[in-house]
Amino acid sequence: MSTNKVIDARGSFCPGPLMELITYMKQANVGDTLELLSSDEGSAADVPEWVAKVGHEMLGSENIDGTWHLRIRKAK
Amino acid sequence: MRILVVGGGSGGTIVANNLARRLSTEIRNRKVRLTMLSASDRHMYQPGLLYVAFGQMTPDQLYRDQKSLLETNIEFHVDPVTKFLLDQKKVVTKSGRTYDYDILVIATGSRIVPETVPGLVEGAETFYTEADAIKLFKKLREFEGGNIALVVGVPHKCPIAPVEFIFSLHDYLKMRGIREKTHIKYHYPIGRMHTIANVATWAKPEFERMGIEIETLFNVKEVDAKNKIVRSEEGTETQYDLLIAIPPHKGMEVIEQNTMGDGGWIPTDRYKLTMEGHDDVYVVGDATNLPVSKTGSAAHFEAEVVAENIASIVKIGAPVRDYDGKVYCFIEAGHDRATYAMFNYTTPPDLKPASKPMHWFKMAYNQMYWTSVRGLL
Numbered sequence: 036m037s038t039n040k041v042i043d044a045r046g047s048f049c050p051g052p053l054m055e056l057i058t059y060m061k062q063a064n065v066g067d068t069l070e071l072l073s074s075d076e077g078s079a080a081d082v083p084e085w086v087a088k089v090g091h092e093m094l095g096s097e098n099i100d101g102t103w104h105l106r107i108r109k110a111k
Numbered sequence: 112m113r114i115l116v117v118g119g120g121s122g123g124t125i126v127a128n129n130l131a132r133r134l135s136t137e138i139r140n141r142k143v144r145l146t147m148l149s150a151s152d153r154h155m156y157q158p159g160l161l162y163v164a165f166g167q168m169t170p171d172q173l174y175r176d177q178k179s180l181l182e183t184n185i186e187f188h189v190d191p192v193t194k195f196l197l198d199q200k201k202v203v204t205k206s207g208r209t210y211d212y213d214i215l216v217i218a219t220g221s222r223i224v225p226e227t228v229p230g231l232v233e234g235a236e237t238f239y240t241e242a243d244a245i246k247l248f249k250k251l252r253e254f255e256g257g258n259i260a261l262v263v264g265v266p267h268k269c270p271i272a273p274v275e276f277i278f279s280l281h282d283y284l285k286m287r288g289i290r291e292k293t294h295i296k297y298h299y300p301i302g303r304m305h306t307i308a309n310v311a312t313w314a315k316p317e318f319e320r321m322g323i324e325i326e327t328l329f330n331v332k333e334v335d336a337k338n339k340i341v342r343s344e345e346g347t348e349t350q351y352d353l354l355i356a357i358p359p360h361k362g363m364e365v366i367e368q369n370t371m372g373d374g375g376w377i378p379t380d381r382y383k384l385t386m387e388g389h390d391d392v393y394v395v396g397d398a399t400n401l402p403v404s405k406t407g408s409a410a411h412f413e414a415e416v417v418a419e420n421i422a423s424i425v426k427i428g429a430p431v432r433d434y435d436g437k438v439y440c441f442i443e444a445g446h447d448r449a450t451y452a453m454f455n456y457t458t459p460p461d462l463k464p465a466s467k468p469m470h471w472f473k474m475a476y477n478q479m480y481w482t483s484v485r486g487l488l
Contacts, residue, residue, distance in 0.1 A: 043381075046436055046456030047402030049270050051306040055402050057330060058266040061359075062374050081302045088328050088345045 040067065045074040045102060052078045053085060056107070060091070063109045068094065071105040078103050112143050112425055115212035117192050117202065119149030119177050121484055122396030122410030123218030128486035129418030131182035134425055138184045143425060145184065148204060150191035152177050155241075156480050157268075157407065161275060161443075164238035164247045165283050168477075173241070180485055192219075195369045197389055214391050214421055217377060218414075219366060221268055221397035221405060225358040228264065234336030235356035238276075239268070250353060251283065256292030257352030262331045262341055264359030265300050268397060268405040271440050271452070273297070273357050274305055274314050278445030281321045295322070296349055298329035298341075307452055309462040310442070317444070331356070360405065362398055376400035381456070382433040384417050393417045404438050411483065412437040418486075441473040449473045 042059050044052035052073035059069055071082060079096060082105050086093045094106040116127045127147050137143040154177045162168035178187050194203035201211045223239045225231040238244040259280070263273050277297055284290040297304065297318065304318065304325050305311040318325055330344040334354065342348040361367075362375020371377050371386075378387040379399040386392040395417050396410030403409045413434055420430035436456030443449050444465035451469060452460035463469075482488045 044402045046381075048454045048459050049307050049404045049438065049440075049452070050266060050402065051301070052402075053301045054265055054270075054306050057300055058374070061265070077308070084302055085328060089330070 039070065041070045041072065043072045045072050051075065053081050056082060060109055065109050065111060067109050069107050069109070071107065073103045073105065074101065078105060082107070112213045113211060114143060114145050114214045114216070114421060115202065115210055116147040116216045116218065118218030118220060118398070119147060119151065119154060120218060120220045120396060120410070121407040122414045123147060123149070123216065124154065124180055124484045125411055125414035125486050126216050126218065126395060126418045127185050128182050129415060130422060131184050132486065133418065133422035135184060137425060144186070146186040146188070146210065147181065148188050148190050148192055148210065149177060150189070152189045154180055154484070156477070159477060160238050160241070160244040161272065161279065163241070163244040165251070165279050166248050170241045170245065175481060180481070192365060195371060197392060200391065214393070214424070216393045216395065216417060217386070217398055218395045218410070219363040219398045221360045221362055221375070223358040224361045225356065227359055228331050228333065230334030230336050231331065231356055231358065234334035234339070234341070235262070235354040237356050237358050239358055247355065254289070254353060256289045258294045258296065258350060259353045259355065260296045260298065260341060260349050260351040261355045261357070262298045262329065263300055263357040264331060266405065267357045267360050270306060270404050271310070271442050273299065274310065275443040276355070277318065277323055278443060281323070282445045294324065296324040296326065298326045298343070298349065300328070300330045302327050307460055309460050310452060313462050366398065372400060381436070383430070384413055384434050393421070403436055404440065406438060406440060408440055409438045441469070441476065443470065443473060
């Protein structure tokens with residue numbers, strides 16, 4: 036059964052939002068959806084770049100009141 | 112009131128010593144009982160392992176007896192916890208004893224899990240344990256030139272270590288006169304060469320000046336130890352003669368076994384540092400799931416907040432401070448130079464130029480740590 040997990044990486048300069056996503060992606064099962072919260076403007080570009088390169092699925096990204104909400108499905 | 116600290120690393124030791132002094136009167140009057148449970152009777156200064164890997168420190172310099180670091184009014188037992196019965200406000204230890212508490216501090220740390228990457232144990236050297244650091248030093252001493260690759264697992268303790276290792280490696284190989292015969296390739300999991308943007312901006316030209324090849328977006332998938340090839344999740348591969356890994360980490364097994372957090376990381380309130388759903392349980396250091404660096408520095412600043420708040424709860428019935436995400440990391444930059452990164456949840460690091468005085472301060476801190484962990488610095 037797939038699950039949804041929210042990763043709150045707001046205010047993270049080190050390890051940073053993408054490293055947090057990679058950490059939790061390793062723990063997730065194929066089909067799980069992860070929602071990454073980030074206050075780093077760079078996440079809007081670097082998260083989709085990594086997701087595309089590894090082969091996961093980018094479900095969406097939107098900025099709500101200064102926080103990026105990036106939704107990713109683990110595909111492999 | 113019974114205060115129980117589980118874990119005798121940096122975070123747990125600073126919490127306990129800080130509390131012991133803040134609550135010395137209450138402990139003397141038997142209104143407070145302060146107990147620490149640890150898995151070891153020794154305390155290791157873990158950042159020293161990097162120096163062991165280059166023959167600049169010996170392992171015996173990294174240890175002190177744990178009891179010698181603790182205030183005398185702390186009851187100390189080498190008896191690791193096996194069961195956390197949080198709803199009953201008690202823990203059970205390896206020896207079978209049960210400890211009740213009113214306030215619990217969990218500071219169990221993290222562990223390396225190289226076995227989670229196929230072939231990594233067989234094919235790579237690391238420096239995250241005493242034995243591994245010595246083994247790596249011997250490998251480097253025997254090395255006569257070729258391809259050295261460094262790969263970085265996620266998550267990992269001390270996020271600055273990959274950069275520091277490369278600077279030190281470059282200097283070491285130059286000292287041995289084999290730098291010209293050695294190609295160094297640095298691999299990093301995300302799209303720039305360090306997760307802290309300012310560190311990446313500073314270190315990238317430094318690496319280029321030293322002739323270090325950089326490959327970003329490289330997450331280790333597997334190591335073919337027989338053919339000496341490391342492959343990434345992103346579909347690339349690198350041939351090596353000597354592979355050095357920053358191993359991936361997890362929280363401690365006891366946390367997973369007690370279903371207190373996925374991966375062994377305990378869900379923690381980022382400001383209060385309490386375990387989610389348990390206001391009487393505090394978490395410090397690597398054991399948290401907070402998006403801050405897994406370093407002794409973060410553990411230190413968290414520990415000061417936790418100790419001050421617990422002491423305030425005892426004295427006035429309420430906590431007084433929030434943790435602001437503060438971390439301070441030295442960065443060894445080679446050529447006897449160093450710099451530092453300091454940041455919190457709202458302020459990014461503002462990196463200063465590397466300097467010799469900062470390097471010597473770091474060398475001094477390697478000794479001052481023992482004062483720091485006693486909660487005096």
